[in-house]
Amino acid sequence: MPTTTTDIFTEKIERDLAIEPRDPMPEEYRRHLMRQISQHAHSEVIGMQPEGNWITRAPSLRAKMILLAKIQDEGGHGLYLYSAAETLGISREEMIEQLQTGKARYSSVFNYPALTWADIGAIGWLVDGAAIVNQVMLQRTSYGPYARAMVRICKEESFHQRQGYEIMAKMAAGTPEQHEMAQDALNRWWAPALMMFGPSDAESLHSKAAFQWKIKRESNDALRQKFIDKTVQQTEVIGLKVPDPNLRFNAETGHYETSPLNWDEFHRVINGDGPCNRQRLEHHRKFHEEGRWVREACQC
Amino acid sequence: MDTQLDLWEVFVQSKPGQSYKHAGSVHASDKQMALQNARDVYTRRGEASGLWVVRAADIAASSLSDHDMLFDPANDKIYRHPTFYQVPAGAKNI
Ligand SMILES: [Fe+2]
Numbered sequence: 001m002p003t004t005t006t007d008i009f010t011e012k013i014e015r016d017l018a019i020e021p022r023d024p025m026p027e028e029y030r031r032h033l034m035r036q037i038s039q040h041a042h043s044e045v046i047g048m049q050p051e052g053n054w055i056t057r058a059p060s061l062r063a064k065m066i067l068l069a070k071i072q073d074e075g076g077h078g079l080y081l082y083s084a085a086e087t088l089g090i091s092r093e094e095m096i097e098q099l100q101t102g103k104a105r106y107s108s109v110f111n112y113p114a115l116t117w118a119d120i121g122a123i124g125w126l127v128d129g130a131a132i133v134n135q136v137m138l139q140r141t142s143y144g145p146y147a148r149a150m151v152r153i154c155k156e157e158s159f160h161q162r163q164g165y166e167i168m169a170k171m172a173a174g175t176p177e178q179h180e181m182a183q184d185a186l187n188r189w190w191a192p193a194l195m196m197f198g199p200s201d202a203e204s205l206h207s208k209a210a211f212q213w214k215i216k217r218e219s220n221d222a223l224r225q226k227f228i229d230k231t232v233q234q235t236e237v238i239g240l241k242v243p244d245p246n247l248r249f250n251a252e253t254g255h256y257e258t259s260p261l262n263w264d265e266f267h268r269v270i271n272g273d274g275p276c277n278r279q280r281l282e283h284h285r286k287f288h289e290e291g292r293w294v295r296e297a298c299q300c
Numbered sequence: 301m302d303t304q305l306d307l308w309e310v311f312v313q314s315k316p317g318q319s320y321k322h323a324g325s326v327h328a329s330d331k332q333m334a335l336q337n338a339r340d341v342y343t344r345r346g347e348a349s350g351l352w353v354v355r356a357a358d359i360a361a362s363s364l365s366d367h368d369m370l371f372d373p374a375n376d377k378i379y380r381h382p383t384f385y386q387v388p389a390g391a392k393n394i
């Protein structure tokens with residue numbers, strides 16, 4: 001019979017029982033989740049910007065409606081996640097403040113620009129595709145509200161990836177110029193998408209705790225490999241090339257091998273020095289300020 | 301005079317980690333009584349790993365007459381479903 005708070009928590013984790021907001025939990029578990037869930041939420045919200053950039057320039061009404069619906073979903077994902085984080089005792093204001101002061105981060109991939117319409121295809125296919133692999137794992141994360149938000153999100157993500165892949169397939173099969181745009185977008189988004197899983201977690205202390213607490217159930221490298229194995233085939237089917245001269249199928253392991261990633265770039269970008277970091281935060285601050293009167297009116 | 305106490309709606313979580321689902325309602329004078337009644341009425345066979353009770357008067361609900369106004373906008377947006385998209389022949393895991 002568990003007696004102390006830690007015992008109850010540890011036993012629930014061992015038995016694969018979800019932790020609910022009012023259950024006892026170690027302070028470090030709570031803080032780890034606050035950070036992870038709020039940063040996940042920030043990524044959903046900041047991630048609306050590179051795509052939002054193309055709403056007014058979508059090539060058809062059909063494409064525009066789809067893109068709007070997709071971006072609206074991402075805003076919704078942000079809301080599910082902010083609410084899940086709030087169950088841990090952090091307020092929305094605190095989280096927004098952490099984002100805007102750079103104390104909290106968001107996925108480094110959203111600091112790259114969406115230069116052409118093909119980028120909208122590449123983002124849906126690769127960025128949402130990579131997010132899906134990670135989020136499918138998180139459906140079984142140990143914190144109940146986070147896991148439930150993930151179930152909802154995963155259901156919605158599959159349209160996101162398909163609409164992106166459809167754009168890529170269409171452009172790859174279009175005029176030589178369109179084909180080239182599709183290949184160029186793939187070339188630019190491939191590595192940033194692979195880096196979304198984060199550096200190898202072999203040495204990370206954070207990861208070790210996350211595994212023990214079953215917040216995380218698969219390593220960054222294993223998830224990245226899953227994504228690569230799926231995506232190479234999808235690339236070939238639409239007649240594009242994976243931009244990696246060292247890509248090779250290893251028949252023994254049954255997995256694709258790829259070049260090492262440029263983690264210096266990753267660290268530089270996530271620490272604020274990517275192509276669009278400043279623009280992303282400025283945009284967020286601007287609209288947050290412009291909405292201030294609405295928040296104030298709500299309090300009257 | 302009403303002798304039936306307040307109406308509370310009961311939400312049951314059937315397994316740890318799952319969403320709380322509406323099970324029914326009970327009458328009670330306060331939170332604690334509502335929880336106890338909910339336990340007695342809805343979880344006599346080990347149906348629950350968690351219980352929520354909410355005073356019915358505190359719930360804001362949509363009404364039938366609002367149905368079209370609220371939910372119509374979703375009907376013509378079939379592009380929110382993955383099946384709307386053409387996946388090239390042979391593409392797997394998407
Ligand atoms: Fe999302």
Ligand SMILES: [Fe+2]
Pocket residue numbers: 074128157160
């Ligand atoms: Fe998405």
